[in-house]
Amino acid sequence: MIKQITVISGKGGTGKTTLTAAFATLACNALIADCDVDAANLHLILDPVLTDRLDFYGMKVAAIDRDKCCACGLCREGCRFGAITEGFVIDIHACEGCGVCELVCPEGAIVMKDHKAGEIYRSITRFGPFVHARLGIGEDTGGKLVSMVRKNAMEMAKMHGNELIIIDGPPGIGCSVIASISGVDLVFIVTEPSVSAIHDLERVIEVADHFRIKAVVCINRYDVNAEKTAHIEEYCRKKGVDVAGKLPLSDVPTKAMLEGRTVIEYKDDVFAGRVQDIWYRVHKELI
Amino acid sequence: MKIAVASGKGGTGKTTVAVNMAVSLGNAQLLDCDVEEPNCNLFLGHPLQKVRDVGIQIPSISRDKCNSCRKCAEACRFNALAVLPTGIMLFPQLCHGCGACSLVCPQDAISETTHVIGTVERSASSARRVELYQGVLNIGEPMASPVIRALKQYIDDSRTVILDSPPGTSCPVISSITGTDYCILVTEPTPFGLHDLLLAVELVKELQIPYGVIINRHGTGDDSVEGYCYENNIPVLMKIPYDRRITELYSEGIPFVLQMPHWKDQFLNLFIKLQVLTGRY
Ligand code: SF4
Numbered sequence: 001m002i003k004q005i006t007v008i009s010g011k012g013g014t015g016k017t018t019l020t021a022a023f024a025t026l027a028c029n030a031l032i033a034d035c036d037v038d039a040a041n042l043h044l045i046l047d048p049v050l051t052d053r054l055d056f057y058g059m060k061v062a063a064i065d066r067d068k069c070c071a072c073g074l075c076r077e078g079c080r081f082g083a084i085t086e087g088f089v090i091d092i093h094a095c096e097g098c099g100v101c102e103l104v105c106p107e108g109a110i111v112m113k114d115h116k117a118g119e120i121y122r123s124i125t126r127f128g129p130f131v132h133a134r135l136g137i138g139e140d141t142g143g144k145l146v147s148m149v150r151k152n153a154m155e156m157a158k159m160h161g162n163e164l165i166i167i168d169g170p171p172g173i174g175c176s177v178i179a180s181i182s183g184v185d186l187v188f189i190v191t192e193p194s195v196s197a198i199h200d201l202e203r204v205i206e207v208a209d210h211f212r213i214k215a216v217v218c219i220n221r222y223d224v225n226a227e228k229t230a231h232i233e234e235y236c237r238k239k240g241v242d243v244a245g246k247l248p249l250s251d252v253p254t255k256a257m258l259e260g261r262t263v264i265e266y267k268d269d270v271f272a273g274r275v276q277d278i279w280y281r282v283h284k285e286l287i
Numbered sequence: 288m289k290i291a292v293a294s295g296k297g298g299t300g301k302t303t304v305a306v307n308m309a310v311s312l313g314n315a316q317l318l319d320c321d322v323e324e325p326n327c328n329l330f331l332g333h334p335l336q337k338v339r340d341v342g343i344q345i346p347s348i349s350r351d352k353c354n355s356c357r358k359c360a361e362a363c364r365f366n367a368l369a370v371l372p373t374g375i376m377l378f379p380q381l382c383h384g385c386g387a388c389s390l391v392c393p394q395d396a397i398s399e400t401t402h403v404i405g406t407v408e409r410s411a412s413s414a415r416r417v418e419l420y421q422g423v424l425n426i427g428e429p430m431a432s433p434v435i436r437a438l439k440q441y442i443d444d445s446r447t448v449i450l451d452s453p454p455g456t457s458c459p460v461i462s463s464i465t466g467t468d469y470c471i472l473v474t475e476p477t478p479f480g481l482h483d484l485l486l487a488v489e490l491v492k493e494l495q496i497p498y499g500v501i502i503n504r505h506g507t508g509d510d511s512v513e514g515y516c517y518e519n520n521i522p523v524l525m526k527i528p529y530d531r532r533i534t535e536l537y538s539e540g541i542p543f544v545l546q547m548p549h550w551k552d553q554f555l556n557l558f559i560k561l562q563v564l565t566g567r568y
Pocket residue numbers: 061062078079080081082083084090094095096097098099100101102385
């Protein structure tokens with residue numbers, strides 16, 4: 001059985017990708033998948049060698065044949081997403097691809113066309129195989145692309161005989177997050193002691209709960225606010241969620257990033273040691 | 288003037304900029320469009336009241352009229368309808384509320400009901416000079432954009448409006464920033480920050496919204512973001528230095544302009560700069 005762990009945070013910028021990259025260094029025989037398709041960053045550290053590139057088609061979008069269009073306006077009336085302008089032009093950012101306009105058009109002037117919404121990349125890195133993706137600007141099929149990344153990751157993991165898939169998840173609690181945690185064995189939540197991060201942590205724990213997925217928490221930059229850190233620990237205890245570890249405020253993650261390395265590869269044994277301890281606890285949860 | 292605050296990468300300081308600017312201006316509307324994780328009010332602490340539920344119209348299928356012809360399930364492009372031996376089943380989380388199913392049903396078996404996916408809330412007291420509106424997406428609901436669109440109906444065009452956008456460059460960001468007069472992109476001076484800034488720049492260019500950059504945690508990382516901005520003639524509107532005090536105030540939920548008043552002037556300056564850049568001054 002291939003195990004899967006997703007690293008999420010609710011709030012962005014808490015150190016999710018830094019920790020995913022560190023876990024990639026520490027895990028043996030893992031595949032890494034970047035499901036933060038909206039702002040993928042992991043490749044900047046993993047330095048992948050591309051082996052395969054796949055087009056991702058999202059929802060189709062409507063296209064109006066000007067020659068057939070009689071400007072009756074029925075499509076515009078029928079479209080609930082305001083995607084058809086006064087001049088009968090489709091706003092491709094607003095179009096959700098529902099096909100209602102095609103259904104109501106009496107002239108058969110509207111067809112639903114394939115629409116490339118992003119790309120998926122398969123590659124090899126110094127830590128093992130890696131799948132990442134790029135969602136086109138303004139697309140709304142993030143959830144679907146995340147599912148495709150995970151499907152590719154699963155196929156590749158089987159091919160390479162990997163035992164673990166480490167997933168870097170997106171921020172938030174919406175469709176991309178739901179798609180990146182569904183069916184995984186463990187959700188690893190990176191938070192920090194600030195009012196915003198705590199608020200988002202609570203929402204994200206609820207999402208994990210909602211889908212009945214076990215979660216553990218890591219408190220990053222715990223020393224910025226001792227009181228809030230205590231609050232998080234207390235909250236997690238009440239919720240029955242383990243705190244897998246705490247990391248201090250440090251310039252190591254940024255320095256390592258500037259060198260294109262993970263914090264484990266960077267020459268700072270103290271910080272790396274702390275991350276290692278967290279990884280051992282997480283690893284225990286997984287097996 | 289409507290000013291959007293956005294960023295490709297999460298956690299760069301969008302909310303910090305939006306809130307501190309609103310607090311510095313005093314008289315402004317602040318719209319928290321990050322409906323998946325609305326955080327602005329953590330810094331304002333306003334008592335809130337609900338102004339409306341946000342729903343989408345989902346089908347409700349009459350078992351008596353339905354003869355399981357499957358036409359609705361075939362018409363639904365979101366796979367929200369499944370034909371089971373017991374009849375048609377709807378997965379409300381997948382439904383986009385497009386109405387295709389009711390259009391095609393030959394038995395007239397489909398009517399529509401409202402499925403609530405979130406709410407819009409506002410500051411309960413209008414005595415406050417910063418008037419906050421926020422959208423909240425319910426847990427387990429995937430679609431943020433309808434909540435953002437509902438929220439934006441409360442924009443008061445006669446006032447200065449600051450919109451705190453969600454992170455990224457996907458659909459909810461477009462819903463948040465379309466129609467604004469200027470977009471501030473907040474970034475941090477790191478390789479991640481630069482990479483995601485490039486994506487955000489692509490987005491605002493496509494939407495043809497004038498934009499500039501605020502560099503947060505200036506002094507950490509490197510100068511690649513600044514270099515990029517200068518090379519591409521993108522105005523760097525402000526640099527907020529990395530300062531442990533700012534981090535600590537942030538962690539407590541205190542807008543830092545309240546404790547570091549010289550920053551208030553900086554934000555007022557910023558506002559004037561934006562007025563100049565948009566030809567309003
Ligand atoms: S496909 Fe649906 S969303 Fe797109 S233009 Fe037609 S009716 Fe509107």
